[in-house]
Amino acid sequence: ADGADGADSADGEDGPRGEPGAPGADGADGKDGSDGKPGAAGPAGPKGYTGHTGEAGPAGKDGATGPAGPAGPAGANGNDGADGANGADGQDGPTGYRGHSGAKGAPGKAGAPGAPGADGADGKDGADGKDGAAGPRGPK
Secondary structure, X not given: OOOOOOOOOOOOXXXXXXXXXXXXXXXXXXXXXXXXXXXOOOXXXXXXXXXXXXXXXXXXXXXXXXXXXXXXXXXXXXXXXXOOOOOOOOOOOOOOOOOOOOOOOXXXXXXXXXXXXXXXXXXXXXXXXXXXXXXXXXXX
């Protein structure tokens, strides 16, 4: 009869590392983006050209002659004539009589009062007084 199986041998060493795998398949398409906001208004356009000046119209006709103006004011009076020349001086009359003397003048006013007189000289000194009486006798 066959004999019993022997024991398993130990695992061998790891083999070399395999090559990298192939790239994966493409992902699904993303969703569409939302609509953008409207753009800002553009800048104002350039200023237009100035129009040409029109031609002058024809000259008007002359008006009818106006009525005559009112009469002017009366003229000013003429200047006075020059003064006549003076007549000649008459002759001197006779000399008159001599007049009387004038009345006597009134008396003059009284003079102002005089200034007060100077102070008189100081009086002489009086005589010396008498000696006083002797005092009481002192204690023993």
